[in-house]
Amino acid sequence: MAGMELLSDQGYRLDGRKATELRKVQARMGVFAQADGSAYLEQGNTKALAVVYGPHEMRGSRSRALHDRAVINCQYSMATFSTAERKRRPHGDQKSTEMSLHLKQTFEAAVMTQLYPRSQIDIYVKILQSDGGNYSVCVNAATLAVIDAGIPMRDYVCACSVGFVDETPLADLCYAEESGGLSSLALALLPRSGQIALLQMDARLHQDHLEALIEAAMTACKGSSVPRLQDRVTADDNMGLLSDPNRRRALINLLTRLNSPICMICYMAGVAWFMGLAFEPFTLRTYMSENAMGSTMVEERFPAGERALATGREFAAHKKKTGGMPADWLVRTMQARGLEVFTQSFSRTLPFPDENKERYMVKGTNVYGILRAPRAPRTEALVLSARCSPGDDNNQAVGLLLGLAQYFRGQIYLAKDIIFLVNEHDLIGMQAWLEGYHHTNTTGMDWSPLQGRGGSIQAALSLELSHDLITSLDLVLEGLNGQLPNLDLANLFYAFCQKIGVLCTIQGKLQRNDWDSVSGYSHAVQTMMLMVMKQASGRPWGDHGLFLRYHIEAATIKGINSFRQYKTDATTVGRLLEGMYRKLNNLLERLHQSYFFYLMPSLSHFVSIGYYMPAFGLLAVILLLRALDLWVQLVTPPPRTEDGVIDIEQSNPGVLSVMTPLVISHLTGVALYLLPIRFQELAVEHFPVSETEAVVLTAIAVYTAGLALPHNTHRLLSGEGTEQGWKVLKLVAVLYLAVLLGCTALINFSLGFILALTLVPVAAFVTPHVPKVLSAFVLVILSPACTLLFSVFFFQELQEIPVSFQEGWVLYLSVISQGILDHCLYGSLVYPLIALLVYPCWLLFWNILFWK
């Protein structure tokens, strides 16, 4: 052997390859725009550029043209910088002429030249960098270029050089090995047929080894990545180098095959995940994120609880005397306490009478006093509100509010103005005041403009107290459209309840310590479910609810009096509020540090969006899986056993057949949204019902009529539905539902989750082939209206006030009317969402069931 050891004892070559291992191959096709075909190939360090022109007419002497086939003209050259030594390589030296000839022979064997008689194909190959195996790299590059030019070949050519060392054939020689003095052989192969296009050997070799060497060369050619590369390049048109179609196909196959089980598992996992959220070890303890409200030690000194209650009684007396808001008395009282006092009058005619609160034409006055903070430039304010409601309700809250106003007036630490607001007609008054304060008008209410302001409101608390002594304080967070205040507000309340020693509840439920027992866990689940139900309803559950629209963090604090021994007096509640306002007063920025999206299984624990979203995600992924399944079914051609008629029909699934149900169900939705209020007068004239009943019953009637409408008209319009048709419709419906629920869950998780819980099974199972009657029954049971009905019963059950079916039904009707009213009065979006989007989407599935 020569000085170098070409093959180590461990069987590795100079560059670390094994004997049969090829160098790394990289290729790019279409490198030049002006050429018909071009390719660039790297094999290890050998780099070649191949360009193909033609087939075109003979250039130069036409006499060389062949009458039955094309002439292949090859030219091989090496760049001056291709080798370690830079040297000019004159055109037409012996080596390149020889190489050109070899290439010509190779491609004459491979290209189907007989297709292009009397024409010429030019192949130019240039070696840019030479590191052994020049010939084979040239052949491979030229093949790619020919493929790129779109010239038909019998088979693509792949070439490889092989050397022989120590009885072992080495594949794909590099320069060091080639110059190492071993006998080498270059072979060009047509891999499919196994034909050899060219075999060339320069050195001597024992005849016995020849066969083994050729065998090795052929294996190298076949097994080399070059044919695979060429395969892939041909198949994916040189774009698919990144992904593996096989693996993708396998994944898709798996998903289609196991679709139903995966969906079932996902559904159960989603529900289980959701139920697990309330399990205390899985939840996080609440903590104060806002540093400004953190560890400052202040002592609450509010002394005047008894006086506040007396003021409350005085307020009650004046309220009784005036039969409504005692505005004059309040103005005087607030002025006496050193506030700047203003009033606002408002009026609103409801779209139809509100039977729960017995009001139709609402007229009222809000009274508010602003306590100006010393040396503050009127840029920030806090709000404390208490509603003035008829009867003996909430008098203590107004008393306490006035007491706190008086107390704060004497304090020097305030940095923000505090607005003390007494609003009439609870939410309507609050809506009027907020709209007046921000000078907007979203719901068409009449109000007189406000005279005094305190800058941008940073936080607000509403107070509800109807007893002199209370057992616990309840925190209400759910606001309009399921918006929640920043969690820090809840943390603040909890922290002060702990500090002052007041029992505090959320959803009216005390916290329990026995999370590991079954009853403890179910208690937490109940609390969380109550929050979910309230949030899903989208209505403001306290006067604070309307603040959230204006990006003002707000909550309602409600005093509850039950038959427990432990009692808290008004002074303590006042001290609690004093503490909270002092902390809020310390805020430099708005509350923003903690979570805005959360659920609370108890006041000391919370579930953040990161934890509850997977529950919804598991449900939503079912829709995507079903959509994928349908897509695959639609894309893959059916087995060829059917005759061609079906094929033609399936090739163009009519847009009309999808559009018709879409349009009709949405029109039904629009009718459901518009008709109840528009037709109330008509209904009242013709039927013996009140306006409210008329609205609700019209809504139910439109809803029910929608079940009969769409599929009938569809049949009339486009005849009998095709198999392809319903699949397209279902695909559209499933994706529609997925987008709809996804968006809803991002804004109002609870609503999205409850809708997903009922609509996802519908979307998953419904086809025209399932048993009609049973499926129709299931579909109706899982429709949005029935979901609402169940929710009503479930909510009552959770609140431990179970109702009979009769009562439940009445409650259900009033819930519908409330939902419509909430939309008209405060801009709650649940009713339009259900009527305009969710219900039509559900109708699409109904439509699919009755497709044939």
Place this chain on the structure above:
Amino acid sequence: MAAHRCVSSALLVFVCVLSVFTVARSQETTPPGGHGAPATDGPQTVTETTGQTAGQPAAEERRWEATEVKEATPDESAAEEQEAPAADTAAPSAGPRPKDDFQEELVIRPLHSGDIYASFQFRTLWETDFTRENKVSHYRLFPKSLGQVISKFSVRELHISFTQGYWRTMQWGQPYQPSPPGAELWVWFQDSVTDVDETWKELTNVLSGIFCASLNFIDSTNTVQPSASFKPLGIVNVTDHRFLRYATLPREIVCTENLTPWKKLLPCGSKAGLAVLMKSEKLFHSSFHSQAVHIRPVSPTSWELRQTLNVVFDLHTSGQGKREWSLFKMFSRTLTEACPLASSSKIYVDVTDNPQGEQFELSPATPLLSQEVVLGDRRTFSVYDLTQQITFGTVRSLNLLIRWKSSEGDMLRPLLHGERYVAGYGLQTGEIHTLMYNYHPYRSFPVLLLDSVPWYLRLYIHTLTVTSKGKDNKPSYIHYQPSKDRLRPHLLEMLVQLPPNSVTEVTVQFERALLKWTEYTPDPNHGFYVGSSVISSLVPSIVAMDTNITQERPLFSSFFPCKEESSYFVRVYTEPLLVNLPTPDFSMPYNVICLTCTVVAVGYGSLYNLLTRSFQIEEPSPGLAKRLANIIRRMRGVPPL
């Protein structure tokens, strides 16, 4: 001093008549039901009441002092100011004129809201001429630091104010020196200055050092050149607004560190005179605090430095329920002497609403009274002259005491009032509403509204509407300079006619810009401030007759009291605004990490994969049957398949 007595005795005769007349008037206005009476009183009513009460021996024992003090409205015309020093310097003696002069005074006004308004004024006059001798090295009373600033930066006029709190016009009436919350600075430069912007920048930095304030944050993004709202108050009447710069810092917080350098500018410091009352722990325990420095030329060779400090004390929080007030209680000091360098040192207590002592009791009583027309309203003041030893009595200290007897009484409603707020919700758009109230019952008057809005609120100027009484009110003059992002703010100046007894509403919509992440303040969720709008106006006075002038004028010219000069200058500042801009969630590095990881994993990962992916030969693994067959073949000794 002797001069005062001399003058007062000379005027004693007509003063007696006057006192009868004024007392009658105030008697007529003080009953609680008589709210707004002076506003509607015609001259006939006055003469009638004079006739009725002429026989009564009212307040004969009080002596009236015709003072030469013309302060309390620094914004009044410059001509009036020119007379003041002349009168001052002429009076005392015929000897050589002192080059510099220092005066101090304190005005105390009990407010109807139960608060106490205390306004200090210190005036230093400086006889020098920059134009003649460029280098001025001799300073006597005038603070050197400011003198150097004037000469170095060729300042013609300089007005700077630091305010903590908002002046509640509707409760407190008009202030003597209005100022917006935060810091305000406006400067007129000499017309010899070539690069005004550069000079302005240097000046703000120097002033920032002198007053320990963040004035260095004044840059081109909050500086404007108002074309009409800020006219020079000094003698020289240059109106080319290229030499004017105006800037506010609404966020500036004023505290003791600003008060100390301010006090050091006084000739006596806080060692003697009225300045001993300025204890910061008391001054900043108030509802409103404002301190200001005004420098202006009052004659070709003299400069005036006027330092003012206004405080409103809240009786409710500090009085523990007792309606009683004294110098000691408010300032925790009493007065024992005037500043020895001061040529005049006085305390004025506004007793207009209390001519007979029915509202409050003032002790020690003073025989000196003075009457001034301040902000269109005739006020009566009790005067304590600190340069006279008799003022301090036997205890050698003066502790003014006011003890309220009743809380009734109505304030004269200020005629001009402004308000501003942001309307709308959401973080995309909004609307700025500016309300201007004209409470004058029958006169309409024009006001100049100046609005300087930072660039990050993109004003939609086409949405600008001005409405009063439900009708469109077309401004007669509009000067609007659009903003340039990160370079200069919006400037909007309008001359609007306010109809009598009306509210004029100016609205303009804006869009909130997205800032670059480095442009957010450290507390972006607090919001961004928009400075106060400035409403400047000549408000028609409701004072019917000026008694002094009727004496001097010929009889035929003075029968009808309505005259041209009966309007007075008022500047009203609205609240600053706090506007929230869309703010990225800076406080959640967790999110940032998640996002970064995703970007790295998806973006960089696939790129890396693409660059380094190699195609390996897969050894085709033989099937199970083939492997089994091979094992059997190996056992048999046959070559494998």
